[in-house]
Amino acid sequence: MLSLSFIFELTRRDFSERFAGSTLGALWALIWPLVNLFIYIVIFGRIMGSRLPGVSGIYAYGIYLTSGLIAWVAFSQIVTRCSTIFFEKKNLISKVRLSLPSLLAFVVTAETVTYLISMVIFFLFLILTGYPLSRHLVLLPFVYLLQLIFAFGIGLLAATLAVFLRDLKEIVGITLQLWFWFTPIVYVADILPAGVQKLLRFNPAYVFIDAYHHMFVYNEAPALRTLMVMAVIAHLMVWGSYVVFKKLEKDVRDFL
Amino acid sequence: MFLGFAFMWSLVVMGVALWIWKKFNSHLKVHLIIWISCIYFVGIFEGYGFFNR
Numbered sequence: 001m002l003s004l005s006f007i008f009e010l011t012r013r014d015f016s017e018r019f020a021g022s023t024l025g026a027l028w029a030l031i032w033p034l035v036n037l038f039i040y041i042v043i044f045g046r047i048m049g050s051r052l053p054g055v056s057g058i059y060a061y062g063i064y065l066t067s068g069l070i071a072w073v074a075f076s077q078i079v080t081r082c083s084t085i086f087f088e089k090k091n092l093i094s095k096v097r098l099s100l101p102s103l104l105a106f107v108v109t110a111e112t113v114t115y116l117i118s119m120v121i122f123f124l125f126l127i128l129t130g131y132p133l134s135r136h137l138v139l140l141p142f143v144y145l146l147q148l149i150f151a152f153g154i155g156l157l158a159a160t161l162a163v164f165l166r167d168l169k170e171i172v173g174i175t176l177q178l179w180f181w182f183t184p185i186v187y188v189a190d191i192l193p194a195g196v197q198k199l200l201r202f203n204p205a206y207v208f209i210d211a212y213h214h215m216f217v218y219n220e221a222p223a224l225r226t227l228m229v230m231a232v233i234a235h236l237m238v239w240g241s242y243v244v245f246k247k248l249e250k251d252v253r254d255f256l
Numbered sequence: 257m258f259l260g261f262a263f264m265w266s267l268v269v270m271g272v273a274l275w276i277w278k279k280f281n282s283h284l285k286v287h288l289i290i291w292i293s294c295i296y297f298v299g300i301f302e303g304y305g306f307f308n309r
Contacts, residue, residue, distance in 0.1 A: 138258065142300050149293070224305045231297035239290045246283070 003102065010106035011113065033118040037125060040066045053188060055217060059129060066122055067216040068185035068209045071144075074115040075151045075205065076176045081107045082155025083162050083172045090256050100249065101242075104155055108148055115144070134219040139211070143222065146234055147208045153237030160245045163252045183209055204233060258307040262300060269296040 019025050044050045045062030052060040085103045086093065093100070126133060162168040183205045189197055200206050207230045211222035245252075269292060276288045 139301075139304060142262075142297065146297055221304070221308060224301045227301045228298050231294055231301070235290055235294035235297075239287065242286060242290065 003099075006098070007102055007106045007109055010103070011109045014106070014110045015113070029114065029117055030121070033114075033121045036069070036118070037066060037121055040069060041125070052217065053190065059131065060217060063126070063131065064188075064213060064217045065186060067212040068183075070115065070118045070122060071147065071208055071212050072180060072183070072185055072205070073118075074111050074144075075147055075208070076180070077114070078108055078111045078148070078151035079154050079158065079176060080172060081111070082152070083158035084169055085155075086159050086163055086252065086256060093253065093256050100159075100252065101156065101245070104152060104159060107155065108152055112148065132219065134215050136215045136219070136221045139222060140215060143208060143211045143215075143227070146227065146231055149238055150204060150208075150230070150234035153234060153239075153241045156238070156245055157241035160241070160248055160252060163255045164248075179203075179205060185209055204230060258304055261303045261307060265296070265299050265303060269293075269299075 015026065015029070019028050022028060024031070041059055041062030044065055045059050050061040052064050055064075082104050085107055086100065089103055092098070093103075123133075158168060158172055162172075182200075183203060184192070184200070189200060189206075189210075192200070207223075207226050211227060214220045214222045273289055273292050276285050276292065279285075280288060
């Protein structure tokens with residue numbers, strides 16, 4: 001049975017274990033995104049003087065980078081952590097009869113908390129610097145939820161298969177690394193050769209990142225038709241992963 | 257306008273999802289809820305496009 005209290009308890013423990021023994025404790029959860037924001041905006045934007053073609057403003061590139069990276073980090077962390085979660089919680093699974101997808105739900109919740117902390121700090125920065133916030137940002141929670149569903153789908157498939165294929169953890173890591181560089185997060189899509197730009201249409205991560213860039217940087221509505229197609233793809237991913245998981249669930253428990 | 261629509265649409269979809277959760281067996285309800293969720297997102301983006309024409 002999928003229990004909400006169980007998911008929240010695991011999330012709480014995840015945070016307390018992450019910072020256990022450190023003097024500053026949970027404050028580190030705030031310090032990390034602050035340092036990252038400083039690097040992306042101040043170092044890249046101001047000190048290195050990186051500029052975004054077609055957009056004026058000293059912070060434009062920093063905002064482009066930060067909005068894309070916050071989204072990507074949440075996505076890649078969910079996929080990476082989900083792929084090993086059954087092994088990580090092996091002892092718990094063998095002792096308690098629990099719903100395996102609820103373990104993935106806990107990863108999603110924990111990473112959402114981290115995402116929210118980063119986003120709140122990012123928004124505070126934008127407000128303090130007087131950056132004009134787009135009205136299209138109202139779509140941000142929906143884009144994030146869709147991204148979460150897609151990551152959950154990939155994570156569930158990876159978690160199921162990783163029980164039988166131990167190499168999958170490394171394969172997921174390498175794939176995400178390649179995927180990151182194939183997605184315009186630190187660079188703009190226009191610098192890519194025309195042929196590669198056409199291929200970007202088939203990159204699901206690009207749909208999400210592009211939506212963030214449209215809302216935060218270009219003050220435009222994201223490509224709604226593409227997001228609708230992405231909604232179907234993300235749910236197909238979850239559905240397919242769930243079918244595979246259900247077929248292999250008994251074997252997964254036996255293997256663990 | 258869009259926020260009002262999103263709120264109402266969320267209520268409707270949540271109502272349908274809750275009904276499915278209670279009405280169907282555990283395996284079938286997961287399949288149905290996945291596709292209800294898909295319809296929800298398509299509706300949200302379609303609605304946003306409609307109210308921002």
